[in-house]
Amino acid sequence: MVTRISHWIDGAVVPGTSGRTGPVYNPATGLQSGEVDLASAEEVNGAVASAKAAAAEWRSSSLSRRSAVLFAFRELLHDGADELAKILTAEHGKVLADAHGEIARGLENVEFACGVPQLLKGGFSEQASSGVDVYSIRQPLGVVAGITPFNFPAMVPLWMAANAIACGNAFVLKPSEKDPSSSMWLAEAWKKAGLPDGVFSVVHGDKEAVDALLTHPDIAAVSFVGSTPIARYIYETGTAHGKRVQALGGAKNHMVVLPDADVDMAADAAVSAAYGAAGERCMAISVAVAVGDVGGPLVDAIAARLPKLRVGNGADPDSEMGPLITREHRDKVAGYIASGAESGAVVVVDGREADVPSDGFFLGTTLLDQVTPEMEVYRDEIFGPVLCVVRADTYEEALELVNANQYANGVAIFTRDGGAARQFQFDVEVGMVGINVPIPVPVAYYSFGGWKASLFGDTHMYGPEGINFYTRGKVVTSRWPDPATSVIDLGFPRTR
Incomplete structure (x- = not known):
């Protein structure tokens, strides 16, 4: 049965009226499971109008009320994790363990936002001048929008919406x-938590809906996570229309392995970080940089682990890696493997030859050795279960390789040498650094984001920078009449 997936506007499911729809597949079977409505510009306008009306009331709500809603939403998300994980697996394909991990990281951001009374505290200076006090406050922007990717359909919206709503904004999600169904689950949970209608909206769509949000005069800010070309477009279009924009782009994350590293530890980390969620993660390790004589043992250790990695339907608890999101993307990734082989890379493990289910959009794990920076498999963000190994003679050569890459999202170093690790975190030109940690996604009370072509704008996602992004600072300077001249008897000595 094919399920129709409609919009969520003003606290209710609203069927689309554009006449345009898109197919939704179960990647594990290759069968269509849903039909999602694609919004027209007019439908986006309706959602924004509803959000604008709701924002006017929501911004005046007390901080304690906002916290109460967030705490209630947190409980619903926690208690409904099994149900939501099944939705994620059915439409994205990731295994249930990965789906639960995604929800857990989203939950962290909700918990951070629950502390909004503390997060929005300003400063106060008494007697900045004689009889003059100065204080600062932060106020919401109004209506803000989030445009989110397929690879984390629950977590990334929670990166954005939790802080945006806590700060007093109305949030429109595209x-x-x-894989749109998880956003509808979140919408219903927000309503059950007591969030007023219109404060959280969902409009499904493609470029027409995106452009309508980017150019709408009542959208004050846009948050985006996706590929670098689209991030650049989002940033340039949104800012050209006067909006505050944070746009996180692509990645080509490196893992530098020094000669003194624990090879088994590094190999385990590489397998988890490169092939988890079929490599469809912006923080996935794409390149292992083997320094000195560690290359041979590292490649052998990774290769020995891959046959043990079970590829199958994500709904099967025994599966460790699921399918890719679409048939077209699976074939594109397979094309990169062919390109790498033609360019001279050594195909140690070939995912195209793996024993994987014949139905669905499956591809096995691939390990390419002797990759060089000139190869397409090194330059491009593949976004699939392909790990490239590059050999470097020295630490300095490895560092130069990492710093020369156009992407600067995440990087990791594996070593037993604390001095080398500290020097690396000082030298490397990347936004998020892991030391013996392969995927250094910050906890919710820090902020997420890379450098260079991985970030457009100057604000990282969630955490303290997220609070600042969804609010504007205001400074108030106040002077009151001299109490000595007051006609009101205050009942205590007057002072100057």
């Missing part, structure tokens, strides 16, 4: 049309 999720990926490839």
Whole structure:
């Protein structure tokens, strides 16, 4: 049965009226499971109008009320994790363990936002001048929008919406049309938690809906996570229309392995970080940089682990890696493997030859050795279960390789040498650094984001920077009449 997936506007499911829809597949079977409505510009306008009306009331709500809603939403998200994980697996394909991990990281951000009374505290200076006090406050922007990717259809919206709503804004979500159902689950949970209608909206769609949000005069800010070309477009279009924009782009994350590293530890980390969620993660390790004589043992250790990695339907508890999101993307990734082989890379493990289910959009794990920076498999963000190994003679050569890459999202170093690790975190030009940690995604009370072509704008996602992004600072300077001249008897000595 094919399920129709409609919009969520003003606290209710609203069927689309554009006449345009898109297919939603179960990647594990290759069968269509849903049909999602694609919004027209007029439908986006309606959602924004509803959000604008709701924002006017929500911004005046007390901080304690906002916290109460967030705490209630947190409980619903926690208690409904099994149900939501099944939705994620059915439409994205990731295994249930990965789906639960995604929800857990989203939950962290909700918990951070629950502390909004503390997060929005300003400063106060008494007697900045004689009889003059100065204080600062932060106020919401109004209506803000989030445009989110297919690879984390629950977590990334929670990165954005939790802080945005806590700060007193109304939030309009445009999720990926490839796996839209989790956004509807979140919408219903917000309503059950007591969030007023219109404060959280969902409009499904493609470029028409995106452009309508980017150019709408009542959208004050846009948050985006996706590929670098689209991030650049989002940033340039949104800012050209006067909006505050944070746009996180692509990645080509490196893992530098020094000669003194624990090879088994590094190999385990590489397998988890490169092939988890079929490599469809912006923080996935794409390149292992083997320094000195560690290359041979590292490649052998990784290769020995891959046959043990079970690829199958994400709904099967025994599966460790699921399918890719679409048939087209699976074939594109397979094309990169062919390109790497043609360019001279050594194909140690070939995912195209793996014993994987014949139905669905499956591809096995691939390990390419002797990759060089000139190869397409090194330059491009593949976004699939392909790990490239590059050999470097020295630490300095490895560092130069990492710093020369156009992407600067995440990086890791594996070593037993504390001095080398400290020097690396000082030298490397990347936004998020892991030391013996392969995927250094910050906890919710820090902020997420890379450098260079991985970030457009100057604000990282969630955490303290997220609070600042969704609010504007205001400074108030106040002077009151001299109490000595007051006609009101205060009942205590007057002072100057």
